Amino acid sequence: MKIQLTKIERRIRLAGILLIAGLLVELVTLRWAHPTAFLFFLLLGGALMAAGIGVYLLSLVSDENKPSPE
Amino acid sequence: MTGNTTILVAVILFSIILIAWLVLRPSITATRGGKMLAFVALLIFPALSGGMGVNRHIERSKTTNFCLSCHVMEDYGKSLRVDDRSFIPATHFQYNLVPRDQACYTCHTDYTMYGNVSAKLRGMKHVYAYYLGKPSQPIKLYQPYNNRECLHCHLGARSFEESEAHTKDPQTLPRIKANQLSCSTTECHNIIHNVGQLKEATFWKEQAK
Numbered sequence: 001m002k003i004q005l006t007k008i009e010r011r012i013r014l015a016g017i018l019l020i021a022g023l024l025v026e027l028v029t030l031r032w033a034h035p036t037a038f039l040f041f042l043l044l045g046g047a048l049m050a051a052g053i054g055v056y057l058l059s060l061v062s063d064e065n066k067p068s069p070e
Numbered sequence: 071m072t073g074n075t076t077i078l079v080a081v082i083l084f085s086i087i088l089i090a091w092l093v094l095r096p097s098i099t100a101t102r103g104g105k106m107l108a109f110v111a112l113l114i115f116p117a118l119s120g121g122m123g124v125n126r127h128i129e130r131s132k133t134t135n136f137c138l139s140c141h142v143m144e145d146y147g148k149s150l151r152v153d154d155r156s157f158i159p160a161t162h163f164q165y166n167l168v169p170r171d172q173a174c175y176t177c178h179t180d181y182t183m184y185g186n187v188s189a190k191l192r193g194m195k196h197v198y199a200y201y202l203g204k205p206s207q208p209i210k211l212y213q214p215y216n217n218r219e220c221l222h223c224h225l226g227a228r229s230f231e232e233s234e235a236h237t238k239d240p241q242t243l244p245r246i247k248a249n250q251l252s253c254s255t256t257e258c259h260n261i262i263h264n265v266g267q268l269k270e271a272t273f274w275k276e277q278a279k
Contacts, residue, residue, distance in 0.1 A: 012108060019085075023085055023086050027083075033130060038131065045120075046120065049116050056113060
């Protein structure tokens, strides 16, 4: 049986995947002592992490979080 | 792996575990505890890991191994091991006058995070030249070597202040200190890396401790 995810849960999942990818890039570049590693860390890892945090913050302000009018 | 790197790796792995939990079970964010967990796992820990990562990379950019990791710098690394005391960088490196693990950064301090914007742009140009272009040979400094890099250690030292060569003319020391008389391009200390002479040079082999 497939569980239906809400919009917020989908965004949290996407944010998590982006953040894990960014953190893995950071982990790899820490093992690589070369100027290019810093660029990868900053441009690829940094972009993935910024996107992940952005998607998470977006999920906080999404419509589903607003209280319903009484 | 240094202590700081170990801590950073631990923070990253812990972050990944927390985030993976949320990815697998996003429904837990419906509860108050889950919301707090999401805030910590998706915002606080990644920001902390990112900040620590930047700091770690900046610190590593000061190391001699980092500078010599590019092929074009190999000869400059070799020049640190020339068995000839007239080679200024070699003498500083071999006699521990500069920390060996930060030998380049000690004498070339106008880069890394605290260098100016043009230093950063030059760094990007170097990466481009390394992969897609052709690095200039021989490598040259962008600006004349500043005596400041020598004086941050030698200033006030008796061997510097009372040296006969420095005191014979009373104008010499003030001009050196004002960077008007270069330490390295005058005939006094002008054998620097001289990578063109490495073919004839003999090299110091560090004894195993």
